[in-house]
């Protein structure tokens with residue numbers, strides 16, 4: 001089925017030629033009126049996918065404790081900007097704020113900033129977080145200066161990536177064009193050499209690779225801000241520590257879908273290249289480490305026990321199931337990675353060790 005946005009993209013390609021997968025992703029997710037992240041309510045059981053904070057309150061609570069500890073480590077500045085990138089339904093932040101109510105002075109110092117493009121989600125965030133008087137922003141760069149605590153869960157995976165394939169003639173960029181029928185969108189390799197070849201590894205014919213310029217630019221902006229104004233960032237996402245093939249994927253209604261079909265109605269995401277983010281930040285980084293290790297070190301097993309002590313039998317089973325989803329290696333425990341970015345002026349963050 002061709003969506004209205006699919007027709008607009010096909011018309012653009014007919015006029016100006018094939019576009020990169022990054023441009024396609026930017027249109028499909030970010031088109032001001034029809035983009036998936038502008039209009040859909042994607043997160044949660046009724047949406048297209050579920051995220052860690054929606055699985056259990058423990059996730060947001062432990063991240064809240066991590067953020068409060070980092071605030072203390074930088075000398076408890078007041079005010080401090082607490083910035084969430086892509087807060088979804090506001091669940092992570094609501095759990096983080098509830099868990100840190102008892103930290104003296106923390107809430108009085110906080111100024112909450114939510115970077116969110118999706119209008120229906122902003123309304124949800126208003127319901128969950130309105131009492132903390134958040135300021136909303138379209139872009140990270142709009143948040144006013146000052147010491148900052150930044151958190152991003154499943155945000156970087158939504159940022160556009162270019163794709164490449166190694167041919168006998170060298171690396172070629174994978175483009176999105178229009179089929180001869182004039183309507184449907186198709187993949188095709190660009191015939192000429194790509195200027196991105198110098199950033200791509202030596203690889204055998206047939207190898208595939210991705211470069212996410214938007215993610216790298218955002219990591220650079222985060223690193224520069226932290227070095228200038230002080231603070232910490234915590235980035236959690238599925239991805240790889242370094243090097244991977246083509247990971248761009250489509251999900252609709254909790255199932256895999258075709259990337260090019262129904263743009264605007266389908267979630268598109270790519271695995272996050274954590275090595276590229278860490279290098280782009282140009283600031284001290286820790287990790288990436290496995291989400292399961294990070295949450296265990298922050299005490300998720302103890303937190304689960306204390307919740308279970310006050311729960312009935314079915315609630316106890318639900319807590320165990322959520323715990324397994326968050327930390328088991330065959331669920332989110334290993335695929336999801338955690339990277340911390342710091343200002344170089346404060347101690348080692350909880351959950352990480354010197355070697356990581």
Ligand SMILES: C[S@@+](CC[C@H](N)C(=O)[O-])C[C@H]1O[C@@H](n2cnc3c(N)ncnc32)[C@H](O)[C@@H]1O
Pocket residue numbers: 029030037043051052053054085086087088089092115116117118121138152153154155158159
């Ligand atoms: C996969 S959801 C994750 C939501 C939430 N962090 C969670 O864990 O449940 C991605 C979030 O980022 C927002 N988003 C996606 N692309 C964005 C962009 N370019 N700028 C700002 N927000 C964006 C989405 O609307 C959504 O809130």
